[in-house]
Each structure stands twice: as C-alpha cells, then as structure tokens.
Amino acid sequence: MANWTPVLSVCVLFFLGARVWSAPPDDPDDSENETCPGCCPMGAPGMPGRNGVPGQNGYPGSNGFDGIGGKAGTRGVRGVDGIRGQKGEPGDSAPDLVASQNIKHCVWDRIKDDRDKGTIKICRFHKRQMNTTMHVTWNGSLRVLSTKECCKRWYFTFNGRECLTPVPIDGLTFTNGAESVNIHRVTTIEGLCENIPQGPVDVAFNVQDCRGYTGGDAYTGWNSVSRIIAEELPVTAEEGTE
Numbered sequence: 001m002a003n004w005t006p007v008l009s010v011c012v013l014f015f016l017g018a019r020v021w022s023a024p025p026d027d028p029d030d031s032e033n034e035t036c037p038g039c040c041p042m043g044a045p046g047m048p049g050r051n052g053v054p055g056q057n058g059y060p061g062s063n064g065f066d067g068i069g070g071k072a073g074t075r076g077v078r079g080v081d082g083i084r085g086q087k088g089e090p091g092d093s094a095p096d097l098v099a100s101q102n103i104k105h106c107v108w109d110r111i112k113d114d115r116d117k118g119t120i121k122i123c124r125f126h127k128r129q130m131n132t133t134m135h136v137t138w139n140g141s142l143r144v145l146s147t148k149e150c151c152k153r154w155y156f157t158f159n160g161r162e163c164l165t166p167v168p169i170d171g172l173t174f175t176n177g178a179e180s181v182n183i184h185r186v187t188t189i190e191g192l193c194e195n196i197p198q199g200p201v202d203v204a205f206n207v208q209d210c211r212g213y214t215g216g217d218a219y220t221g222w223n224s225v226s227r228i229i230a231e232e233l234p235v236t237a238e239e240g241t242e
Contacts, residue, residue: 101231101232102126102127102128102231102232103229103230103231103232104123104125104229104230104231105227105228105229106121106123106227106228106229106230107225107226107227107228108121108221108225108226108227109225109226110221110222110223110224110225111140111220111221111226112219112221112222112223113219113220113221114217114218114219115207115218115220116152116207116209116216116217116218117207117208117209117218118206118207118208119157119204119205119206120154120204120205120206120207120220120221121204121205121226121228122202122203122204122205123202123203123204123205123228123230124200124201124202124203125200125201125202125203125230125232126199126200126201127196127197127198127199127200127201127232128198128232129198129232129234130197130198132198132232132233132234132235133192133193133194133232133233133234133235134158134192134193134194134196134201134203134230134231134232134233135190135191135192135229135230135231135232135233136156136169136190136191136193136203136228136229136230136231137188137189137190137227137228137229138154138156138187138188138189138190138205138226138227138228139186139187139188139226139227139229140186140187140220140221140224140225140226140227141184141185141186141187141220141221141222141223141224141226142154142171142173142184142185142187142218142219142220143173143182143183143184143185143218143219143220143222144173144174144175144216144217144218144219145175145179145181145182145216145217145219146175146177146179146215146216146217147177147179148177148215149174149175149176149177149213150174150175150177150213150215150216151172151173151174151175151209151210151212151213151216152172152173152207152208152209152210152216152218153170153171153172153207153208153209153210154170154171154172154173154187154189154205154206154207154220155168155169155170155171155189155205155206155207155208156168156169156170156189156191156193156203156204156205156206157202157203157204157206158193158196158201158202158203158204159196159200159201159202160202160204163191163193164195165193165194165195166192166194167191169189169190169191169192169193170189171187171189172210173185173187173218174210175216184219184222184223184224186224192233192235201230203228203230205228207220
C-alpha cells in the first residue's frame, strides 16, 4: 500500500499558503466560486464521541432559614351535637345516715352559775355504736373577773374524763386585772372525740383555772340561753399537724 503521508502534508501546506496569500474577493458572492487548485478534498465528518463518565454527586447544601409563620386560620364552624346517650344504670344506695343519726340538744335558760371550779351542766347521751365519733358543742356566755391577771378554762368531759383522742375540747378567757371590766361574752366551744364506748355517756361542761394561773371570779350563763349539743358521727377525727 502506498504511503500517503507526504502527499497529505503537501496538500495541507499548499492550502494554508493559498488562503493566506490570496486576496479577498471584490464581491462576496465570488467567494463561493473560489477554487483551490491542487487542494485536497475535505473528508467526511467523524463519528460522534461517547458520553463521558457521569460526575459524582455534590455535597448536600445547608438547610435554609425557616419561613415566616402564617396567620391563624379562621375559627371553624361548631360541630353538630352528638346523639344523646342511653340512661345509665342506677347507682348504689348511699348509707342511710339520716335513719342512723343520733343527736341530743340540752338547753338551759339563764344558768347564772358563779362557780369558779367544777361541773356546770351535764347532758346525758346514749352512744349507739363503738366505732363512731362524738361531736360536742357548747354555746353560752362566759366571763372572768379579777383584780390581777387571771385565766379560766372551760372544757368538756365524757363520763368524768377529758377527751384524749385526738385532743381535749376546751376554751379559755383571760383578764389582765381590770376589775371594772365586767364583760359577759357568748362563746362557742366545740370539737370531736374518739374512743368513747357505746352506751350511756355523761357529756359535762366544766370550769377550772388555766395552767399557771390561780384565783379569779368565773361566771357562766349570765342572762342568756346556754346549750350543749351532743352528736354521734360515723367519721374519724383526724388530728392536723400544721
């Protein structure tokens, strides 16, 4: 096979030289009629190249800023009421507290008791059950008079003993020795007491000196109605700690 390399080289050089040194045509249309004596003909277009290898994925971009919150929507229309439910079964009956209520009211008009120590009045009560609590109340006028500082204590006893569970039930009146101040005040003293046996109970209202004081003139029930209310309750007296 003949070697065409020298011939092709000559043709290329001759073609380039003719393009450089040839004057431009006076008429643009004449360019189409240019001839290149001895030029080599242009070859056919080559085959398209293959696609390159796909590049690697880029790094993920950082998150964008949060958008501005939208306005609150309008209030929705109220839904339709549901179907009325069926009537429930009757509940358990409550304890018959009314039928088992045990209460006694002892009342006296103008006791005018001038004693300074001892039992003033007794309200006799019958306790029906063992595991119930006694609730007692005194309401009436009290007074203490003295030429010196003095204190008198009024308190309840049950069959001759003060309440221990949870605490005694009492109240007091103190004076600083102003003998001209003779004030009778209506006072209420009440409380709860546990662990009292069932059966007869003498609920007594008494008076004595306060701890640390002696003397003084006590007066109970002046010119007014006095009363003791005794009641049996199905509850437990819980002592507070605060």
